Amino acid sequence: MAKRKGIESSIALADSVAMCRVDAISAYPITPQTHIVEHLSEWVNDGELDAEFLPVESEHSAMSAACGMSAVGARTFTATSSQGLALMHEILFLTPSLRLPVVMAVANRALAGPISIWNDHSDIMAERDIGWVQIFAENGQECFDLTPLCFKVAEDKRVHLPMILNFDGFIVSHMIEPIEYWTQEQFDHYLPPFEPQIRLDTRAPSVMGAVGVPEIYYEAKMAQHNALLDSKAVVVEALESLEKEIGRKYNIVESYRADDADVVMVLLGSLVETCMTAVDNLREKGLKVGIVRPRLWRPFPKEEFIAALGNIPVLGICDRSFTFGAAHHPVASEIKSALYDSEKRPIICEYMIGIGGRDIRVQEFEQMFMQLLEVKTTGKALPIQYVGVRS
Amino acid sequence: MEKFNVFASKLIPEAELFSPGHKACQGCAPALALRYLLKAAGPNSMVANATGCMEIISSAYPDMAWGVPWIHVAFENAAAVAGGLESGIKVLQRKGKIDKGHINVIAIGGDGGTFDIGLQALSGMLERGQDVLYLCYDNxxxxxxxxxxxxxxxxxxxxxxxxxxxxxxxxxxxKKDLAGIAAAHNVSYVATASVAYPFDFMEKVKKALATRGSKLIHIFAPCPTGWKSQPKDIIKLARLAVQTGIFPLYEYQGGVYNMSLDLPFLKPIKTYLKIQGRYRHLTDDMINIIQEDLNLRYDWLKGLAALSQQEAK
Incomplete structure (x- = not known):
């Protein structure tokens, strides 16, 4: 068994990136992501990691430089949060369309304004259509474990797309946790060297980023969409080999005490662990509650999610960001549309929680579950519940 | 250093790494600049191109004009993408993952992509001293x-x-002083060039690429479409811009400015302005304002050259 140490999740994530033998890092500081790139710069400047660390002048250039690095065949990493991700927005669409397997850690944080450095999912939900593979880690161990998975999936020749590792800013990024490190041998065994399918090479000149005339643009986008959909199977495969490597099992859709549940909660990120405590408390009282949550967010694992729901009659969906003016907020919108074609269409109640760093406690999840149990009795859905907001 | 201006055309490679058959307008000077650029840079080069005329006319799938590896990502980031190419090449060569041997990394942008929207990314790349040649074609x-x-x-x-x-x-x-901004970053090499002086330009490209660190060449490249001029007058306009002093040719290296041409006198700016539709509305007063401004700038530049050369001795 590998050794466990008490360490900040961001530092562990950076160590994991270094142990993936990353070639090139483009970096720009932003709270709460900053510790990752700081720690990677220490790896490089202490001579312990043979990589190029490029301290660029903006996130826009961070993603642009990452494209350049990856285009010549370097294993490339960057990290950001919030406004930084928003500033990258334009280039985020280019990375997958150029089929460059850049890996990026996103410490999820609210978007301004008003300016807020605290955690919610506004940054990533605004970028859910960019064409990257996107996964959520719930704690420091998952940040450490899923980093090599991101490189493995992104660089797989069947995928060759960039991948985002999401984790909650501060709540996870700044938490000191006992984390079990893999050995370098395990990293090297799990993650083979990057062999790009396409790269810029002076011996065989090629063009990346040609103009997409109307005769080919649609086909190019279709191919990109299919590649992202097809990546799901590769993620599943990579999670299976991760289990073989280190013995921890992760799934693209996770269930917690949901098998016989009357009601389940759907949510993403670190609040799952708070919600689990609520589930345990209510289960002790004999109430049948559980959690079903997609760990993989893009491509959305629709079939697996529906299968995981089984015949559960009532669903609570938690959103942690607004889609202003929309009928539903992003997670609810995704799941409701996924279930529309399904034969099983549970009653759905939507909750808005944890906006801009607003705490959400076990008791609040318990109250939400009690509400859902009541909904099961009445058979009538509730309007969207904005939990804890003051009028 | 090869002296193209002595041996002229016989020393220039015949191979066209920027192929004919692209979609540029008749009389397009930027396309000519790219042709000369790649003749001087040769096949061991890699290009990051900003969005703009030269990107559009050269890369409409499947009609690619590029004989060297080429990437286009977006408008404002050619310098950052080129910086990424340079970092990637450096680490992969150091780790033995790709063949060693120098690769010229070149970023290309127009004046909009360089003076305006790309200035931040350009400043970042220049400040980091990355081994990249940035070519701004200015129309x-x-x-x-x-x-x-x-x-x-x-x-x-x-x-x-x-x-x-x-x-x-x-x-x-x-007009913003782009070469001055680049020189203020204390980079390895800065030069201005003109499509009317191809040997001077190619020599500057060779010189820049033989220098490690970040470099910028600002090439004056008239646009007949945008300037409302005849395609046949484009080289003449580029030459007149130099001869009138409105676009002086010079180099900056190691803190020293050198004028590339020794002009005994400057032609009046009117000769340059009058064959361009974009200046058709000019009054004599306006022409005088242009003349006075260019005189000041030209004298200042000559003074800077004399002073910096004196200091270097």
């Missing part, structure tokens, strides 16, 4: 989107967003 407006003014557009020039109107006679501002 003095956003030609690709239909002739809108940029901060490279000279005063009084009429464009579609600085039209010669009844109360405002065209562009209100003087």
């Amino acid at each position: 003095e407006a956003y030609m690709n989107t239909g002739i809108q003014r940029s901060s490279g557009t000279p005063i009084f020039a009429s464009t579609t967003t600085s039209p010669a109107g009844k109360s405002v006679p065209g562009q209100r501002t003087f």
Whole structure:
């Protein structure tokens, strides 16, 4: 068994990136992501990691430089949060369309304004259509474990797309946790060297980023969409080999005490662990509650999610960001549309929680579950519940 | 250092790494600049191109004009992408993952993509001292989107967003000093060039690429479409810009400025302005303002050259 140490999740994530033998890092500081790139710069400047660390002048250039690095065949990493991700927005669409397997850690944080450095999912939900593979880690161990998975999936020749590792800013990024490190041998065994399918090479000149005339643009986008959909199977495969490597099992859709549940909660990120405590408390009282949550967010694992729901009659969906003016907020919108074609269409109640760093406690999840149990009795859905907001 | 201006055309490679058959307008000087650039740089080069005329005309799938590896990501980030190429090549060569041997990393942008929207990324790359040659082809407006003014557009020039109107006679501002901004980053090499002086330009490219660190060449490249001029007059215009002193050719290296040409006198600016439709509305007073400004700038540059050369001794 590998050794466990008490360490900040961001530092562990950076160590994991270094142990993936990353070639090139483009970096720009932003709270709460900053510790990752700081720690990677220490790896490089202490001579312990043979990589190029490029301290660029903006996130826009961070993603642009990452494209350049990856285009010549370097294993490339960057990290950001919030406004930084928003500033990258334009280039985020280019990375997958150029089929460059850049890996990026996103410490999820609210978007301004008003300016807020605290955690919610506004940054990533605004970028859910960019064409990257996107996964959520719930704690420091998952940040450490899923980093090599991101490189493995992104660089797989069947995928060759960039991948985002999401984790909650501060709540996870700044938490000191006992984390079990893999050995370098395990990293090297799990993650083979990057062999790009396409790269810029002076011996065989090629063009990346040609103009997409109307005769080919649609086909190019279709191919990109299919590649992202097809990546799901590769993620599943990579999670299976991760289990073989280190013995921890992760799934693209996770269930917690949901098998016989009357009601389940759907949510993403670190609040799952708070919600689990609520589930345990209510289960002790004999109430049948559980959690079903997609760990993989893009491509959305629709079939697996529906299968995981089984015949559960009532669903609570938690959103942690607004889609202003929309009928539903992003997670609810995704799941409701996924279930529309399904034969099983549970009653759905939507909750808005944890906006801009607003705490959400076990008791609040318990109250939400009690509400859902009541909904099961009445058979009538509730309007969207904005939990804890003051009028 | 090879002296192209002595041996002239016989020493220039025949191979066309920027192929004919691209979609540029007749008389396009930027396309000519790229052709010369790649003749001087050769096949061991990699290009990051900003969005703009040269990107569009050379890469409409499947008609690629590029004989060297080429990447286009977006408009404002050619310097950052090139910086990424350089970092990637450096680490992969160091780790033995790709063949060693120098690769010229070249970023290309127009005046809009360089003076305006790309200036931050350019400054970042120059400040980091990355081993990249940035080539700005300057046709003095956003030609690709239909002739809108940029901060490279000279005063009084009429464009579609600085039209010669009844109360405002065209562009209100003087042209930004791009080469001066690059030199202020204390980079390895800065030069101005002109498509009318191809041997001088190619020698500057060779010199820049033989120098490690970040480099910038600002090449003056008239646009017949945007300037409302005849395609046949394009080289003449580029030459007149130098001979009138409105676009002086010089180099900056190691803190020293060198004028590339020794002009005994400057031709009056009127000879340059009068064959361009974008200046059709100019009054004598406006021409005088242009003349006075260029005289000041030209004298200042000559003074800077004399002073810096003296200091270097």
